[in-house]
Amino acid sequence: MTVTVFQNVRVIDPETGNDEVGSLTIEGGVITAHGAAAPKGAVVVDGGGLCLAPGIVDWGVKIGEPGERHRESFRSAGLAAAAGGVTTIIARPDTTPAIDTPETLEFVTRRAAEASPVRIRHMAALTKGRQGREMTEIGFLLDAGAIAFTDVFHVATETKALSRALTYARSLGALVIGHSQEPGLSAGAATTSGKFASLRGLPGVSPMAERMGLERDLALAEMTGVRYHADQITTARSLPALARAKEQGLDVTAGVSIHHLTLNEFDVGDYRTFFKLTPPLRSEDDRLAMVQAVADGLIDVIGSFHTPADEESKRLPFEEAASGAVGLETLLPAALRLYHAGALDLAGLFKALALNPANRLGLPQGRLSVGAPADLVLFDPDAPFVLDRFRLRSKSKNTPFDGARLEGKVLGTWVSGNCVFEAN
Known part of the structure; x- marks a missing residue:
């Protein structure tokens, strides 16, 4: 050996x-x-x-299999991850069809193992078709290897159905990931509301929509006792609610995307669609608050929220263009902006990139202790x-960091x- x-x-x-x-x-x-x-x-x-650091555990990656292999395959995502220092991908279930049955989960698990040079673990949908009405077979999906449950950006409007799903998830010890937005207010939004959005004539969403969505989810987490993770906290107004939930002893954690830590709403400039994200980019004050929240440990996880989109879906008017950006290969150099700015030391940075996501998901990766996997x-x-975006290994090249x-x-x-x- x-x-x-x-x-x-x-x-x-x-x-x-x-x-x-x-x-x-x-x-x-x-x-x-x-x-x-x-x-x-x-x-x-x-x-x-x-x-030399533990490999990154990137939580919230979209891969195009099944249904959108032209945007990203397990092979291309794995190569991009390896080049970016990501050794474990936590893949999202917002595929076509959604990963909402044990059979679909077993298919993607097998395909990933065959094609990717890095580890890939899959989240499954919380509700069938990610429609927020009828819960999936959570127990069977856990048995098939689901690491967590989420409907990604489809925010449930039927709160009673959601509470039943959370209660059942709690009985099985499953981790549920929520996207903190009030769906009515955020529908059709392309940017964060304010003077900049008004000057550009773009439909905006108030930062309060995130706080409202988070407050509801935290109340449900308190009511059901479920293990809960907020996938992206991006506004300062959400932080007090998150802090209170943690102080009360709720089993709650939160993440943030690298784009919301390193970019702000002005980067959209003259309708640059590579900067159209979900949630939209926020104010500079919000960005600084997120950086401080990571440094303080209030926000636990930094992820790329890698969302591949082809040229045709990005080369459209800003309102109509697809949201999202690729990030597997740019996550580490973008995160190092925080280190070079003096906001985080390298150990603290890798705590959010590797150790915390691994711990929350019950994985042995993300550490350098004796006996840990050599990732x-x-x-x-x-x-x-x-x-140069054309040198990225992802099939899609929609990065806001081009140039x-x-x-x-x-x-x-x-x-x-x-x-x-x-x-x-």
């Missing part, structure tokens, strides 16, 4: 908070030692003083580059100790 030793690396450990030069030994797909000398016959990787990323946090100056290059990615990406 091959022993691999990473020497002369900055070991970024989100569990202990350490960031110091050392070594790491892996064997048989797991981490076996820290700081040990390389045994005879070991493969030695000299990191040159660069950073690793070696990167240079200071390497500058200008992003942006970024810092941070992935040099190598390992899954179970096997190198799945090596930079040229």
Whole structure:
């Protein structure tokens, strides 16, 4: 059995908070030692003083199989993830058809295992067709490998049906993910309401719609006792409700997309559709509040919310264009903007990118402790580059960072100790 030793690396450990030069030994797909000398016959990787961290666990990735393989396949998503230091993808169920039956879940699980060089785990729909009316077979889906349950951006309007689904999920210990928006207010919105939206003549949604949706979901979580995760918190007005829920001891966590941490509503500029997202980009004050909430631990998870869209669906008037952006390959360099700005240290950043999502989902990844899976990323946090979207490995190229100056290059990615990406 091959022993691999990473020497002369900055070991970024989100569990202990350490960031110091050392070594790491892996064997048989797991981490076996820290700081040990390389045994005879070991493969030695000299990191040159660069950073070695646990592979990213990216929660909320859309892949186009089944139904939209032309936008993203398991193969292309896996290659993009490996190049971005993502070793575990948590895939969304908003496919065509939705992943709402054990048979569909088993199909995508098998396809992912065959095609992707990185790990892929699947969430399943909470309700049939993601329509918010009739719950799915949660128990059977758990048995088939569903890691969590969500209707993604389809916010249930039938609260009684939703409460029944949450109660049943609670009885099975299932994790439910909600999208915090008041559906009536947010319907048809293309941007956040305010002076900028008015000047551009775009239909907007008030930031209060997020708070209203979150307050409802948190009340249901309190009533049912379900394990609940808010997928994207993007406005400062939502934070007090989230803080109260945590202080009350509710089993609640929250995430935020990397785009809402690094971009704001003015980036839309003159109707740039690559910046049309769900939820829409917010004010600079909201962005700064989200960054602080991650630093404080109030928001637990940072994700790419990778949403591939083809050119035809983006090259439309802003109101009509598809929402979403790809992010598997840009998540780490974009997140390193927070590190370079002094908002987060590297250990804190990887806590939100890797450790917290793994812990919340009950996965052994996201850490560097002895016995943990050898899912690793070696990167240079200071390497500058200008992003060219046509060099992305995703089938779709809809990134808001096209032409942006970024810092941070992935040099190598390992899954179970096997190198799945090596930079040229």
